[in-house]
Amino acid sequence: MEARAPRPGVPVRGSGSGRPVMAALDLLGRRWTMRILWELSQAPAGFRELQRRCERMSSSVLSTRIEELTDARLLALDGDGYHLTPLGQGLVEALKPLGAWSRRWAEEMGPATEGGPE
Amino acid sequence: MEARAPRPGVPVRGSGSGRPVMAALDLLGRRWTMRILWELSQAPAGFRELQRRCERMSSSVLSTRIEELTDARLLALDGDGYHLTPLGQGLVEALKPLGAWSRRWAEEMGPATEGGPE
DNA sequence: CCCTCCTGCTTCGATTTTCGAATCACTATG
DNA sequence: CATAGTGATTCGAAAATCGAAGCAGGAGGG
Numbered sequence: 001m002e003a004r005a006p007r008p009g010v011p012v013r014g015s016g017s018g019r020p021v022m023a024a025l026d027l028l029g030r031r032w033t034m035r036i037l038w039e040l041s042q043a044p045a046g047f048r049e050l051q052r053r054c055e056r057m058s059s060s061v062l063s064t065r066i067e068e069l070t071d072a073r074l075l076a077l078d079g080d081g082y083h084l085t086p087l088g089q090g091l092v093e094a095l096k097p098l099g100a101w102s103r104r105w106a107e108e109m110g111p112a113t114e115g116g117p118e
Numbered sequence: 119m120e121a122r123a124p125r126p127g128v129p130v131r132g133s134g135s136g137r138p139v140m141a142a143l144d145l146l147g148r149r150w151t152m153r154i155l156w157e158l159s160q161a162p163a164g165f166r167e168l169q170r171r172c173e174r175m176s177s178s179v180l181s182t183r184i185e186e187l188t189d190a191r192l193l194a195l196d197g198d199g200y201h202l203t204p205l206g207q208g209l210v211e212a213l214k215p216l217g218a219w220s221r222r223w224a225e226e227m228g229p230a231t232e233g234g235p236e
Numbered sequence: 237c238c239c240t241c242c243t244g245c246t247t248c249g250a251t252t253t254t255c256g257a258a259t260c261a262c263t264a265t266g
Numbered sequence: 267c268a269t270a271g272t273g274a275t276t277c278g279a280a281a282a283t284c285g286a287a288g289c290a291g292g293a294g295g296g
Contacts, residue, residue, distance in 0.1 A: 008224030020220035025152045028216075031253095031283070034143045047244045058284045063245055073227065077244090087226060094219035098146075101212035102138035106126030108205055109191065149254070149282095165273050176255045181274055195273090 005068035027072060032057050032065055034095065037074065037084070041092040044083035123186035145190060150175050150183055152213065155192065155202070159210040162201035 006012040006027045008020035028034055032054060039045065039053045051062050066082065069075040074088035084092065124130040124145040126138035146152050150172060157163065157171045169180050184200065187193040192206035202210065 007227055009228055020224035021217045024216060024220040029149055029152055031147055034147055061283060091219055094215035097212035098142060099139045101209055102142040106138035109125050110127060179254060
């Protein structure tokens with residue numbers, strides 16, 4: 001197949017430099033990528049279960065993302081389904097402050113927009 | 119305009135819950151968004167300079183992203199051009215560990231991607 | 237063996253997003 | 267008036283995403 005995952009050291013879309021952080025921004029900037037990592041950090045899941053957890057995202061894109069993330073060594077498949085590699089877990093760790101920030105964001109946006117969680 | 123920026127508390131694509139982190143993942147998962155924040159964290163920039171810095175990204179998308187990020191209160195425009203709000207600076211801070219992780223990623227991918235360039 | 241149900245995964249036409257060059261409106265300067 | 271700068275829009279084309287249907291393979295039962 002032809003899907004190409006961004007890799008550090010290789011120029012990616014949006015940056016000819018191949019700087020690691022740009023490759024990461026390219027990879028993570030594709031739809032569903034961060035969500036998939038987020039879900040798998042909660043618990044491993046098989047293909048269909050992962051699809052279910054991500055609001056029934058399209059199987060074709062899920063397949064592509066799985067391939068990209070596997071190429072990037074962030075994901076692996078075994079008997080229990082897909083799970084994060086240590087590298088992938090490290091990425092999720094690095095993304096954790098984002099969760100904290102988003103709550104602060106909600107607080108500052110919220111007073112004007114708060115209507116009701118579900 | 120009709121472009122809709124994700125906001126915490128409002129259901130977004132990929133998640134009906136409106137949980138802050140899902141709104142953040144939606145916003146950041148759009149192409150160029152993180153790159154724009156990254157560039158503005160280095161220095162404020164006007165519209166065209168920002169476009170130049172982002173490898174000449176299309177002006178139509180830049181305009182859309184600016185609107186989204188402004189709606190989300192992460193960006194503002196003044197005499198010096200576009201710059202991050204304190205909230206936006208907080209997001210970039212939250213994203214900093216990603217830079218560190220990406221260097222580790224590069225180290226682990228690099229040695230083993232032997233043979234590799236295409 | 238055959239049938240059913242599960243799995244990961246592919247195919248393909250329709251929809252949405254992004255692209256990018258041209259262009260607009262406005263301001264300032266000569 | 268002409269030129270050049272700004273932020274921003276338009277629109278046809280290209281790329282990414284969607285989503286329902288289907289494929290191949292394995293496990294279990296009749």
